[in-house]
Amino acid sequence: MTESRPPFPPFTLETALHKVQAAEDAWNTRDPERVSLAYTPDSRWRNRGEHIVGRDAIVAFLSRKWQRELDYSLRKSLWDFHDNRIAVRFQYECRDHTGQWYRSYGNELWEFTPAGLMARREASINDVPIAESERRWFGPRPASDHGQDIPLW
Template identity: 60%
Template sequence: MTDEPRPPLPPFTREAAVEKVRLAEDGWNSRNAEKVALAYTVDSHWRNRAEFADGRDEIIAFLTRKWRRELDYRLIKELWAFDGNRIAVRFAYESHDDSGNWYRSYGNENWEFDANGLMRLRYACINDLPIEESERKFHWPLGRRPDDHPGLTDLGL
C-alpha cells in the first residue's frame, strides 16, 4: 500500500523532527523520484519556486526533470522549527548544469504532515548562487550524506 505510515509521526518532538528532516534529506539525495514521492500524500500540494505540483504523479515528473538538469546533486537539510504536524527546514544543495556551471542553491521549506506522517503540503523558496567548482563544500559520493560530514551550521552556511 502506498499510504502506509511513514514514522516518525506527528505531533513531532524535537528528536522526531530532526529524524524526519534527515529522512527527507536521505530520500532526496537518492535521486529516486518514485521512492521520494511515496513520502507525500496522494494529493500532496507543492510550491517550489514558481512551479506548482499536485499529487504524486506531478511530484515524480517534477523531480525527474529537476535531477536531469541538476547534475551531481548533493543536499543538506537542517531543522529550523517545528510545531505539532509542521516542520520548517532550511537547506542548501550543490549541483552543476550540463555545461559544467556549478551552483549552490539555498532555501527554506515549510512542511505539513497528515496523521500517517506523509507530507501533504510543501512550500519551498530557493535562491541560486553561481559558484566555482573549487568553492564546493559538499564532498561525498553521490547518495546519502555520511553521518560524519558537516551540516549547514558547521559549514557556516
C-alpha cells in the first residue's frame, strides 16, 4: 500500500491552510511516532544546526526535543505556498527542567511529494526567555482560532 497524506499538491490557499493546521495539531500531540508519519521515510530536515534524515531519526530527534521542552505549545501560520511547497512562520512556548519559559520564533520551508508527504523541512529558530506571565499559548489551538495569524512578537 502506498502512503499518502492529503491534501495533495499543488496547493490552493484552502489546502495549504489545511496542511499547516494539520501539522500544528500533530506537533501539539507531542507524539514523535504520529508526527513522523507526515514525512517520507527518507525525509531530510535541517532543524537549527542539526541535519536529520529519515523517520527513525525524526522520532529520535522529537523524543529528545520533548523530553527537554516541557509543556510545549505550538502555533503555525501560513506565510506562502506554491505548487508543492509551503512556507510557514511559527512560535512555540515551553519550559525547561528549571522552570524557565521560552518563546521560540521560527520559519520553516516545506517540500511535499505528490502523495502529500513532506520530503524536506528546513527550520530556522530563535529562542527568547520569557516570564511565565508572558505566555500566550496554552495547549492546542481551539478550532475557533484555526487560520488566525500569529503576532510578530
